[in-house]
Amino acid sequence: MTSTPPPLWIGSIKVDPPILQAPMAGFTNYAFRQIVREYGGVGLHATEMVNARGFVWLDENEAEHPDRLWGVREEARPLAVQIWDNQPEVMAKVGKRLVDDYQVSVVDINFGCPVKQVTEKAHSGSYLLKHPKTMFEIIRRLVEACAPTPVTAKIRLGCTRNNVNCDDIAKVVEEAGAAALTVHGRTAQDFFSGSADWDRIAEIKQHLRNIPLIGNGDLDSADKVVAAFENYGVDGVMIARASLGRPWLFAQAHAALRGEPVPPEPTLELQRQCMLRHYDMIVERFGEAKGTVLMRKFACCYAQGKFGARHFRTHVARVSTASEFYGVVEEYFPRDLDAIEAASQ
Incomplete structure (x- = not known):
């Protein structure tokens, strides 16, 4: 790395290092975020994405707030909560509640989810990339409701490969008042197949005037994170799926960005212990x-x-x-070859 990238600013929120942990439904809960924090290397953590309409229903019926907000009030900052829906007034109501009640650092809007339950059934997520006027209104209303807490947006390149409209959408996002834009380098049609198009992500930069561009997609090594900054002109990176079984990946990327030796992968025994700590937190909750x-x-x-x-x-x-889980881990979780040889002697 020729020079360490500067901190990323999302409104008044300093993201240092400029490495973000992606919100992933079903995975990035409080336990996962705590495990990641043990290793370090993340400038901004994020929750799982929260269904805004479901949150309102729970609120109005005095039910417990979503499990996806587990730990949000107590944990370290900065912290982003990602929400989704297609109704501006509902999104604004939830955003304000997250700011006032949970004191979140950033409210992020999901315009990138390609899952049919979100797109076809709920007309949300990446479905809204076909409706920039609705996106504009959602962002505008949220920015107004959440001020001065920054609002950000996450998108894909477009809905299909024949309709890549990320340049126009980037302008909409900024004009509506968002403080940062994250782009996943695939279309919704792609889901997670093929490779993320980082050249296309890089082209979006020229269409943004003042807000930072965060790149996302296929960042599964420290070298790829360094290359994202050196070759594609992004202001920040977001690491997603590759970190689910390797929560130390952020720390490795951070070291590489500083020009320091990249920490090696933990031994399989240490990885097993990490997984068991993760399990204990999940069971406790x-x-x-x-x-x-x-x-x-x-x-x-x-x-x-x-x-x-x-x-x-x-x-x-x-x-x-629990006994079955511990038994399977003891018997079948991959082990270091040296440990296997030692046990057999």
Whole structure:
């Protein structure tokens, strides 16, 4: 890295390092964020995305607020909460509540989710990329309701490969008053197939006057994070799926940006211990039965790409109690070859 990138400013919020943890439904809950914090390297954490209309219903019926807001009041700042819906007044109401009651640092709007339940059924997420006037009004109303807390937006390149309209959408986002724009380098049609188009992300920069551009997509190594800053002119990066089983990835990227030696991957034994800490936090929140089921997908992420991962996934996908989970981890979670040889002697 020729020079360390400067901190990223989202309104009055300083994001240093300019590495953001992506909001991911079903994954980036309080437990995951705490595990990431143990390793460091994140300038701005984010919750799972919150359904604004569902939040309002819970609020009006005096029910407990969504599990996706677990820990938000107590944890360290800065912290972003991402929300989604297609009704400006509902979004504004929830944004104001997040600012007034939860004191969040940033309210982020999801205009990028490609999942059919959000797009086709709820006409939200990336569906709204076809409706820039609605996007403008949602952002404008949220900016007004949340001030002075900054509002940001996350988009994809477009809905389909034949309708890439991110340049025009970027202008809409800025004109509506958003404080930053994050772009995932695929269209909604792509979901997560193929490769993120970072050249296309880079082209958006010329269409923004004052707000920072954050790039997202396929950042699965410290080298790729460095390359994003050096080659594509982004002001910040957002790391998503690659961090789910490797929460230390942010710290590795941060070291690389500072020109320092990149910390090696933890040993498999340390990774196993990390996964067990993660499990304990999930169970403490949700109880043994629900927590064990929720942890199955996280456990699969921790094993991904390792020797024996498929065998481990087959067994961990069936666990329903703590004793079963610990037993499967003990017997099947991938181990260091040196540890296996030592045990056999």
